[in-house]
Amino acid sequence: MDTPLIRIRDLCKAYTRGDQSIPVLAGITFDIAAGEFLALIGPSGSGKSTLLNLIAGIDTADSGQILVGDTDIVTLSEGELADWRSGHVGFIFQFYNLIPVLTALENVELPLLLTSLTRHERREHAAHALDAVGLSDRLDHRPNQLSGGQQQRVAIARAIVADPDIIVADEPTGDLDRVSAQDILHLMDRLNTELGKTIIMVTHDQRAADAAHRVRSLDKGVLHVSD
Amino acid sequence: MFLIRLIVKNAFRHTLRSFLTILGITVALLAFGLLRTVMDAWHMGVEASSATRLVTRNAVSLVVPLPLSYRERIRGVPGITHVSYGNWFGGIYIDEKNFFANFVVEPESYLALYPEFLIDPTQKNDFLRDRKGAIVGRKLAERFNWKVGDTVTLKGTIYPGQWEMVIRGVYDGARPDTDLTTLLFHFDYVDETMKKTSPSRSGQVGFFMLGITDPDLAGEVSRAVDDTFKNSQAETLTETEKAFQLGFVAMSEAILMAINLVSYVVILIILAVAANTMAMSVRERTAEFAVMKTLGFKGPAIASLVLGESMILSLTGTAAALALTDPLAQAFGSTLSQYFPVFAVSRETILIGLGAGVFVGLAAAALPAWRVWNTPIAESFRRIG
Numbered sequence A: 001m002d003t004p005l006i007r008i009r010d011l012c013k014a015y016t017r018g019d020q021s022i023p024v025l026a027g028i029t030f031d032i033a034a035g036e037f038l039a040l041i042g043p044s045g046s047g048k049s050t051l052l053n054l055i056a057g058i059d060t061a062d063s064g065q066i067l068v069g070d071t072d073i074v075t076l077s078e079g080e081l082a083d084w085r086s087g088h089v090g091f092i093f094q095f096y097n098l099i100p101v102l103t104a105l106e107n108v109e110l111p112l113l114l115t116s117l118t119r120h121e122r123r124e125h126a127a128h129a130l131d132a133v134g135l136s137d138r139l140d141h142r143p144n145q146l147s148g149g150q151q152q153r154v155a156i157a158r159a160i161v162a163d164p165d166i167i168v169a170d171e172p173t174g175d176l177d178r179v180s181a182q183d184i185l186h187l188m189d190r191l192n193t194e195l196g197k198t199i200i201m202v203t204h205d206q207r208a209a210d211a212a213h214r215v216r217s218l219d220k221g222v223l224h225v226s227d
Numbered sequence B: 001m002f003l004i005r006l007i008v009k010n011a012f013r014h015t016l017r018s019f020l021t022i023l024g025i026t027v028a029l030l031a032f033g034l035l036r037t038v039m040d041a042w043h044m045g046v047e048a049s050s051a052t053r054l055v056t057r058n059a060v061s062l063v064v065p066l067p068l069s070y071r072e073r074i075r076g077v078p079g080i081t082h083v084s085y086g087n088w089f090g091g092i093y094i095d096e097k098n099f100f101a102n103f104v105v106e107p108e109s110y111l112a113l114y115p116e117f118l119i120d121p122t123q124k125n126d127f128l129r130d131r132k133g134a135i136v137g138r139k140l141a142e143r144f145n146w147k148v149g150d151t152v153t154l155k156g157t158i159y160p161g162q163w164e165m166v167i168r169g170v171y172d173g174a175r176p177d178t179d180l181t182t183l184l185f186h187f188d189y190v191d192e193t194m195k196k197t198s199p200s201r202s203g204q205v206g207f208f209m210l211g212i213t214d215p216d217l218a219g220e221v222s223r224a225v226d227d228t229f230k231n232s233q234a235e236t237l238t239e240t241e242k243a244f245q246l247g248f249v250a251m252s253e254a255i256l257m258a259i260n261l262v263s264y265v266v267i268l269i270i271l272a273v274a275a276n277t278m279a280m281s282v283r284e285r286t287a288e289f290a291v292m293k294t295l296g297f298k299g300p301a302i303a304s305l306v307l308g309e310s311m312i313l314s315l316t317g318t319a320a321a322l323a324l325t326d327p328l329a330q331a332f333g334s335t336l337s338q339y340f341p342v343f344a345v346s347r348e349t350i351l352i353g354l355g356a357g358v359f360v361g362l363a364a365a366a367l368p369a370w371r372v373w374n375t376p377i378a379e380s381f382r383r384i385g
């Protein structure tokens, strides 16, 4: 059997309010295989976003390990994490989080500024990514000239343009109508099956959870296998 | 480059807000430049004074006269080349608002002490020979359109009466800071009239002007002169022309200090405005900066976005201000030329203005940049909900 892509061991995270410590994640242990499409569900406040942020390297754990390949990202410094993220993780947010003054093409080009690609190559890659999400006719549109679904597709193009192995998505369909949400889920499924991306998605939406291959639910900081 | 274009786009995202901030910086730096130029103009009279000239006046006060008879005794002090004398005349030409400086002096020795007054030899001779003759600086002549040969009447304030005189010459300056706004005429003309009308006031001078052989002797000669008249009826105070002018300026020193202070307060106010703009602008974009950090951009890159944006606003305003300072000062200077013989924006003012602009740009960005750099990503996302 293959070693899993991500191995999470005894992961703990608590917030302190005043002199009181509020545990959010209480010793999470589980594996995510390469090429998996995982949905994290659970009640509001159960710690889903916190867990996702830890796996994606944009938050810091109190204790435990997150092994991605051979790297324990819990031990990385802030700067090392930044480099690691830009090489390994693509992000999709609930509210798209595009830069409003940049065109669709420029938004997708943004992560590539951290690579050694030439300007021409960057534009080519970005255009290609936008083509993959079906937006080749919207390259020069600003985010406010696009629908919510289109903006989320630009965000997906931005997430895949640097060719990361892992894609994390925090409620990617949370702000969309049913049809657009379906589009986005379909697109994510293609990223998983056609491009082999490992996807971890936090969601409240049952249909979204259904699109995933595996579902795990969090409740009060403890993980359950749902199926 | 991509990031520079992003900075420029960010800087003008809120057109009105950016425009108002830039306008504020421009107006503030213009005010700063003008205030400094006024101060420079004020001090210019001092700069133009010669280190080889001393002024002797009554130790009590500038307005108390000295007896003309002191002249011979002063002349006897070693190190002195020329002695001239005169008084502030304070005459009014037609109307008080036509103010300009006018003095009665002993003409020959006075001109000998002022080699920087350039005057045609024929005109100079005419002036020296005519007891009712006067000479005027080029700027003053132009102001009232006076020609050589014109008759001018001044209404006396210190010396009552109407004083008629004939312009015999117009002098130019050997140096750019030479004062060309003064009228000089004969001490004797006034003194002889006083002899008839109020004899007690004749034979009195406001100041002696002394030429010395060497600027290094200034202290020594001054002391020697003042010692000569120690314990006499009118004790003297002798100082360099520069110090004398400074004494004049010192009366207004409090005002100058206030102006100086205001000029820097203006910079601080505009710093507060610019800092507010940057703080608002950065706060609104908390999520955007967090996204960029998420993508792998690090603290320095993010901070330079903020700094760059702040610099664009500040330097645009500064450039506009520096471009406008000189034309504005010229306009200002020409309406005030009777008070300020020289009114020019100095290089130093321009450089300090530029420095202030850079400082405002840096300082306004400092706190917001520090915040974006240091706020953890997860917290930024949570803050915006």
Ligand SMILES: Nc1ncnc2c1ncn2[C@@H]1O[C@H](COP(=O)(O)OP(=O)(O)OP(=O)(O)O)[C@@H](O)[C@H]1O
Pocket: A015, A016, A017, A024, A042, A043, A044, A045, A046, A047, A048, A049, A050, A051, B382
């Ligand atoms: N900075 C913080 N300070 C204190 N408590 C925090 C902080 N961040 C998160 N929490 C708490 O941690 C818990 C988990 O938060 P998290 O955002 O991970 O939940 P979630 O499962 O994503 O919820 P939702 O479905 O509403 O997004 C919540 O109870 C929240 O109040």
Ligand SMILES: [Mg+2]
Pocket: A048, A049, A050, A170
């Ligand atoms: Mg959440």
